Amino acid sequence: MEKILQVKDLQVSFSTYGGEVKAVRGVSFDLHKGETLAIVGESGCGKSVTSQSIMRLIPDPPGRITYGEILFNNMDLIKLKEPELRKIRGAKISMIFQDPMTALNPTLTIGEQIMEGIMEHEKITRAEAKKAAVEMLQLVGIPSPEARLKQYPHQFSGGMRQRIVIAMALVCSPDVLIADEPTTALDVTIQAQILELFRDIQKKTGVSIILITHDLGVVAQVADRVAVMYAGKIVEIGSRREIFYRPQHPYTMGLLQSVPRLDIEKAELVPIPGTPPDLFSPPIGCAFAARCKYSMEVCERVYPVQSSLSNNHHVDCWLQDERAKKLVSTFV
Amino acid sequence: MELRKQEERNISPGVPDEWFVRKVQNQSEAEAVVRPSLSYWKDSWYRLLKNKLAMSGMAFLVLLALFAIFGPIISPHSVETQKLTLQNLPPSSEFWFGTDDLGRDVFTRTAYGARISLFVGLVAALIDFIIGVVYGGISGYKGGKTDNLMMRFVEILYGLPYLLVVILVMVVIGPGLTTIILALSITGWVGMARIVRGQVLQIKNYEFVLASKTFGTKTARIIRKNLLPNTMGPIIVQMTLTIPSAIFAEAFLSFIGLGIQAPHASWGVMANDGLSTILSGYWWRLFFPTLFISLTMFAFNVLGDGLQDALDPKLRR
Amino acid sequence: MNTYFIKRFIAMIITLWLIITGTFFLMHSVPGSPFNEERTTNEAIQKNLEAYYHLDEPLLVQYGNYLTALLHLDLGPSIKKSSQTVNEMLGRGFPVSFELGFYTLILAVISGITLGIIAALRHNGVIDYLSMSIAVLGISIPNFVMATFLIEQLAVNFPIFPVATWTSPKHMVLPTLALATGPMAIIARLTRTSMLEVLTQDYIRTAKAKGLSPVKIVFKHALRNALLPVVTVLGSLAASILTGTFVIEKIFAIPGMGKYFVDSINNRDFPVIMGTTVFYSAILILMLFLVDLAYGVLDPRIKLHKKEAK
Numbered sequence: 026m027e028k029i030l031q032v033k034d035l036q037v038s039f040s041t042y043g044g045e046v047k048a049v050r051g052v053s054f055d056l057h058k059g060e061t062l063a064i065v066g067e068s069g070c071g072k073s074v075t076s077q078s079i080m081r082l083i084p085d086p087p088g089r090i091t092y093g094e095i096l097f098n099n100m101d102l103i104k105l106k107e108p109e110l111r112k113i114r115g116a117k118i119s120m121i122f123q124d125p126m127t128a129l130n131p132t133l134t135i136g137e138q139i140m141e142g143i144m145e146h147e148k149i150t151r152a153e154a155k156k157a158a159v160e161m162l163q164l165v166g167i168p169s170p171e172a173r174l175k176q177y178p179h180q181f182s183g184g185m186r187q188r189i190v191i192a193m194a195l196v197c198s199p200d201v202l203i204a205d206e207p208t209t210a211l212d213v214t215i216q217a218q219i220l221e222l223f224r225d226i227q228k229k230t231g232v233s234i235i236l237i238t239h240d241l242g243v244v245a246q247v248a249d250r251v252a253v254m255y256a257g258k259i260v261e262i263g264s265r266r267e268i269f270y271r272p273q274h275p276y277t278m279g280l281l282q283s284v285p286r287l288d289i290e291k292a293e294l295v296p297i298p299g300t301p302p303d304l305f306s307p308p309i310g311c312a313f314a315a316r317c318k319y320s321m322e323v324c325e326r327v328y329p330v331q332s333s334l335s336n337n338h339h340v341d342c343w344l345q346d347e348r349a350k351k352l353v354s355t356f357v
Numbered sequence: 358m359e360l361r362k363q364e365e366r367n368i369s370p371g372v373p374d375e376w377f378v379r380k381v382q383n384q385s386e387a388e389a390v391v392r393p394s395l396s397y398w399k400d401s402w403y404r405l406l407k408n409k410l411a412m413s414g415m416a417f418l419v420l421l422a423l424f425a426i427f428g429p430i431i432s433p434h435s436v437e438t439q440k441l442t443l444q445n446l447p448p449s450s451e452f453w454f455g456t457d458d459l460g461r462d463v464f465t466r467t468a469y470g471a472r473i474s475l476f477v478g479l480v481a482a483l484i485d486f487i488i489g490v491v492y493g494g495i496s497g498y499k500g501g502k503t504d505n506l507m508m509r510f511v512e513i514l515y516g517l518p519y520l521l522v523v524i525l526v527m528v529v530i531g532p533g534l535t536t537i538i539l540a541l542s543i544t545g546w547v548g549m550a551r552i553v554r555g556q557v558l559q560i561k562n563y564e565f566v567l568a569s570k571t572f573g574t575k576t577a578r579i580i581r582k583n584l585l586p587n588t589m590g591p592i593i594v595q596m597t598l599t600i601p602s603a604i605f606a607e608a609f610l611s612f613i614g615l616g617i618q619a620p621h622a623s624w625g626v627m628a629n630d631g632l633s634t635i636l637s638g639y640w641w642r643l644f645f646p647t648l649f650i651s652l653t654m655f656a657f658n659v660l661g662d663g664l665q666d667a668l669d670p671k672l673r674r
Numbered sequence: 675m676n677t678y679f680i681k682r683f684i685a686m687i688i689t690l691w692l693i694i695t696g697t698f699f700l701m702h703s704v705p706g707s708p709f710n711e712e713r714t715t716n717e718a719i720q721k722n723l724e725a726y727y728h729l730d731e732p733l734l735v736q737y738g739n740y741l742t743a744l745l746h747l748d749l750g751p752s753i754k755k756s757s758q759t760v761n762e763m764l765g766r767g768f769p770v771s772f773e774l775g776f777y778t779l780i781l782a783v784i785s786g787i788t789l790g791i792i793a794a795l796r797h798n799g800v801i802d803y804l805s806m807s808i809a810v811l812g813i814s815i816p817n818f819v820m821a822t823f824l825i826e827q828l829a830v831n832f833p834i835f836p837v838a839t840w841t842s843p844k845h846m847v848l849p850t851l852a853l854a855t856g857p858m859a860i861i862a863r864l865t866r867t868s869m870l871e872v873l874t875q876d877y878i879r880t881a882k883a884k885g886l887s888p889v890k891i892v893f894k895h896a897l898r899n900a901l902l903p904v905v906t907v908l909g910s911l912a913a914s915i916l917t918g919t920f921v922i923e924k925i926f927a928i929p930g931m932g933k934y935f936v937d938s939i940n941n942r943d944f945p946v947i948m949g950t951t952v953f954y955s956a957i958l959i960l961m962l963f964l965v966d967l968a969y970g971v972l973d974p975r976i977k978l979h980k981k982e983a984k
Contacts, residue, residue, distance in 0.1 A: 110885075111887060114885035115883060122879065122880060128879075131877075141884065142886075194883075322375075327372055346368060346372070350377075518917055518954065524935075526700075609921060612818050615936070635826050635830055647816075647819040650819060654814035658814050
């Protein structure tokens with residue numbers, strides 16, 4: 026499959042009063058054409074920072090990309106200057122943010138906000154832009170789009186606003202769409218509709234999607250592949266099947282056990298004890314070791330070597346070493 | 358896991374075998390939160406200490422207070438004694454800030470002016486505080502119709518240009534220090550009341566307050582433990598900013614001849630007297646009072662700004 | 675949408691009526707008649723004078739008369755300058771004061787907003803610190819001090835501008851500058867704070883993610899939202915400028931309304947005090963109303979919010 030985006034050893038730091046926070050500590054992954062890659066993890070694990078780094082939207086200062094490459098069509102986004110980046114933002118790579126209530130400018134009509142994106146990137150007349158905006162609103166399922174173009178964000182419901190935000194992101198038909206917790210702020214029923222919309226749009230446009238979420242339910246519905254992040258690193262990555270049915274990292278297992286499942290009888294909900302580590306001074310070894318049921322001395326001393334279970338499935342865990350005591354999995 | 362077929366041996370070189378022993382779980386270690394927690398006030402205080410401008414403002418105000426208290430005492434000259442032989446003398450070792458057109462000592466008069474300014478500022482701020490907190494607190498805490506009615510009244514007062522009100526009161530009661538303070542207080546508390554009400558309304562609905570209510574905590578305790586610490590910040594800032602505006606109002610009124618009356622010394626009166634010296638060259642008569650007004654206002658403003666930055670919980674991590 | 679503004683309009687009329695009533699009874703509660711303090715007027719003359727000005731009638735009748743006259747926009751005669759009416763005085767003074775106040779407001783708004791935006795965009799940079807220091811100074815220095823300083827420097831030491839009066843554009847520079855410094859500083863600080871706040875909003879991040887240029891982001895997306903709080907203080911700023919004209923007119927010997935007002939207070943010329951107060955209040959309340967209108971135009975949410983609040 027063709028790789029549209031490659032992130033290689035990305036490292037991002039934030040300087041704060043308390044010192045430097047290493048929010049992303051060497052993240053690598055590929056995004057293939059037309060697929061949906063979900064990045065999951067607890068809040069503060071660096072998933073949003075990773076996604077914003079791809080758009081180079083990390084506020085600098087205090088944030089800074091300290092190392093790594095982000096290759097988009099063989100062009101390193103980290104090396105690009107602002108004016109070149111602007112040609113990519115919104116046109117080639119778009120982003121959707123978590124809260125549709127605040128993501129739209131309250132004092133501009135939604136038509137203006139959708140049209141300005143396309144008019145920035147393409148040489149078209151206002152009338153053409155308006156036509157494109159109407160088509161886009163139709164695509165995301167907003168009834169009577171022409172009339173609604175003239176309305177302001179406060180005249181729409183939360184779910185409707187998120188549809189508008191999606192329309193705004195897709196109006197230039199980008200290659201990559203990054204959605205940062207796109208359904209978190211919405212009601213459950215609306216969530217399902219929006220996820221359905223994502224699948225529908227992907228079918229129609231072939232856009233590649235990076236979906237940032239903490240909600241495994243969302244992952245199960247739309248992701249092709251899943252990357253699990255913990256304390257600034259991807260600890261396990263694999264296809265949806267592999268992650269859900271053959272999780273290898275104790276953290277991934279923990280995540281799966283902490284959400285309710287309907288497919289297993291008598292499945293108990295087991296929370297993961299403890300809290301994520303302090304990223305002011307991240308541990309030398311595996312960051313999850315302090316919370317891990319299976320932790321060994323090596324886990325605290327050395328960061329695990331990556332093991333590959335298939336072409337897609339990779340995990341950073343010492344349990345993969347033959348010398349470790351094997352787990353008797355409680356999973357299917 | 359048993360589904361996995363491992364074809365190649367997965368052993369990392371350089372890692373000794375004995376490290377692969379499972380550890381006994383220590384739950385408390387995993388739960389430990391490592392971050393020093395500072396109390397709100399301590400934290401704010403440290404932040405204020407770091408703000409050099411605010412600290413120099415504070416230092417100036419301390420000096421000014423000392424000057425106001427002890428200036429007239431250490432000075433060998435009295436405020437109102439006129440010596441026509443000593444007219445318009447420039448600053449010297451005898452008269453530190455020079456003398457005015459009636460031979461009065463400018464240093465002593467400036468110190469007296471400081472007394473009046475600080476007095477007006479502090480008393481006005483105190484009155485604003487008392488009325489504002491009570492009014493705003495009741496309005497916000499009661500809510501509903503009471504709140505609506507009380508805020509209507511505040512809105513009307515807010516719409517009045519306060520200097521006009523001050524001037525009207527001055528006309529009715531006649532000029533003087535008490536009049537100035539009274540007049541300032543009539544409209545001054547409105548801003549404070551609005552702030553307190555806003556804070557109370559906002560905090561009343563915060564989950565932690567609701568939580569303490571569900572635990573059956575008494576109202577007085579909620580006010581003391583939850584509402585007050587959270588509203589104190591904006592209140593203190595508002596007070597620090599009320600003081601310079603009261604000082605300005607007094608100086609302004611005295612300057613246009615509606616405030617403190619000659620021969621009493623106030624910075625506004627002195628500045629007005631000194632106005633004519635722009636052309637005559639007796640610069641010290643205008644320079645000292647205006648310098649002190651400006652520095653005092655400046656000191657209060659930067660201190661207020663510093664407090665605002667220090668007390669704003671939004672900036673806290 | 676119109677119901678909101680009609681409501682505001684009615685509230686405005688009520689406020690004005692309260693001010694008129696308050697001022698009227700306040701003025702009439704002052705002990706003694708305006709005629710008996712100075713010159714030894716004999717009692718008969720005094721009676722005649724009081725009858726002439728209807729001061730012998732019951733208070734409520736006087737109040738009624740005053741309101742009726744006000745409805746005809748008649749503010750009554752002056753007591754001390756018997757040949758003049760309050761309307762004539764205001765007619766002479768107001769245009770000058772208005773000119774001064776208007777120029778000041780324009781200067782303060784334009785320079786204040788510009789300074790605030792620049793400071794916000796260069797947050798924590800040299801320009802930010804510099805302009806904010808200037809702003810704190812501007813707030814701290816009372817306008818009459820500023821006025822004397824400007825006269826000393828730019829009229830006496832370096833005679834670039836004339837010292838006083840209001841006859842040519844050149845005469846207008848110093849008074850306007852002196853009066854504008856304070857409001858300008860307030861606007862600059864407010865614009866900066868609000869701009870900084872707006873720049874952290876999600877919709878600004880959205881605009882960046884669309885690939886818009888910084889210029890577009892600032893002027894199209896940030897500025898309008900950042901100016902909303904600035905608009906709300908314009909009313910009270912106009913009030914402080916208006917009262918500020920008293921002192922500036924006094925220092926620069928400008929024949930505006932402030933001069934009549936201060937004179938009337940010192941002379942205890944009650945009709946003039948009352949008339950001027952009512953006139954000032956009417957202007958200020960009108961300003962606040964206009965500010966509300968402007969806010970409604972700038973912020974499309976306003977109509978909804980008001981409805982929700984009710």
